[in-house]
Amino acid sequence: MRATAALLEQPGQPFVLTEVDLEDPRPDEVLVRVAAVGVCGTDLEFAGFFPTPALLGHEGAGIVEKVGAQVTSVRPGDHVAMSFTSCGTCALCLTGSPAYCRSFDAVNFSGRRPDGSTAVTHGGLEVNAHFLGQSSFASHVVAPERAVVWIDPSWDLLRAGPFGCGFQTGAGGVLNVLRPRPGSSIAVFGVGAVGVAAVIAASLSGCEVIVAVDVNTAKLGAARGFGATHCVDSSAEGAAGQLADLVPEGFDFVIDTTGREDVLRTAVEALGPLGHAGVIGVGPSETMSFDWRSILNGRTVTGIVAGSSLPRLFLPQLLELNAGGRFPVEKMITYFPFEQINEAVAAVRSGSVGKAVLTF
Ligand SMILES: [Zn+2]
Ligand SMILES: [Zn+2]
Known part of the structure; x- marks a missing residue:
């Protein structure tokens, strides 16, 4: 399918809005339509040196559109937030410390799935994506099920994305x-x-x-x-x-x-x-x-x-506190239309906004 993405074509350059091609989710993956995505300092750090063309963004939240055959934790129509991913099989993942997964860098920062493939192409060129389990500076994301957290549909989806990185950290x-x-x-x-x-x-x-x-x-x-x-x-x-x-x-x-x-x-x-x-x-x-x-x-x-978090336990706990007014981070958020990603980045760099969130 086609998705609208804010692509990094050269390190250190502004993001460019364009159409990319997105593969269908594999059996262990989920297709998410992004509702909102936070801009994090880590995006800006990586934008300086990540191999291009690249698709960054790692504080996405949205609605599940399609799931692979092996996916059991979410269904189409569910609201989800996305967080970092992990291998799920190393000793640290198995003992409840996925933030210290032995393959953390490979699965979150290589720009590829573990088998070396990418779900995102642009004009036939492979795009370095799968950033922190998502690459959500885009209208749609193909994410591994492990990076996807079901959230209560009564919670505000537009503010949920930064819980997957900044707020949880x-x-x-x-x-x-x-x-x-x-x-x-x-x-x-x-x-x-x-x-x-x-x-x-x-x-x-x-x-x-x-x-x-x-x-x-x-x-x-x-x-x-x-x-x-x-x-x-x-x-x-x-x-x-x-x-x-x-x-x-x-x-x-x-x-x-x-x-x-x-x-x-x-x-x-x-x-x-x-x-x-x-x-x-x-x-x-x-x-x-x-x-x-x-x-x-x-x-x-x-x-x-990442706050030593187990995202599937910790994110819903924080979002529930937020819904009850006890973790009022939304007071820090300034929303920008997705098209204004470069303005949002400038505002984050200057420190004039606490947390910038792009909406679709
Ligand atoms: Zn692991
Ligand atoms: Zn972050």
Whole structure:
């Protein structure tokens, strides 16, 4: 079939709206008509170097149109959100940790199915697709069943897509990995969409001190509305000192969403004894360094992928909290028509929107 797609024809160039050819779903795949797709920082990172022609997009939600013969979890007409995929057979998948699947990069970032094929072609050329189990910058997606999560049709489909990546990453880092006890202190470094989801999760967990740290004062102001008890402007002098003033014994937990070496160092060094740092952001720095004494006294630094989530369990839990008003991430969303994908990308890059979602 033909689908409308926002294709990346050259790395680093704007997306180009065009028609692509999409194969029918294979026995273990699902054809989804996309209703809305979020724009995530990871799309923008990969747009800089992914082999082209490429189809990115990995926060899609929509309606099932067709299923392969082996698919049992969804039927045509079902509402679904999509998330990362995994092999389903390695020891880590079988023990409930698909975010750490041994084939994670191969099945999510190779641009191909595991057998090397692609479901998407453009003018006869093979398109690198199957990005994070989907490639949903398109009107239709052929996704493996493992990447597809049934969601209640009473939930708002247009806001469901970012739960498959950004919101699950931030919330899962707190709820699945750090698991703060009520009364804990936590600092969240970087309060874009991922960081705000972490702030809300910390608030749901009963954290008493929740510090938002960012260079963007508008984002800091917004973070207060999501449960941050204090804000630290990290562009100002002495951010580390401000953190130490707020929690002199050191934080129980910190989360870094920035992937920036200087921020990571400040975050880890803000921990108290037995403190736990969650590193959940993909950012510009390739290394991190800190005074080695800052991880003495039982401190832990954990790298976390996709909130360590089991999407089929965790996404419906978050969406139900959202439907009940307790995980109000929709306040962060700005909607753009799909045709305005490049405007949405510019808004994400400039930080002028919390979360951009493209609608069809
Ligand atoms: Zn696996
Ligand atoms: Zn993402």
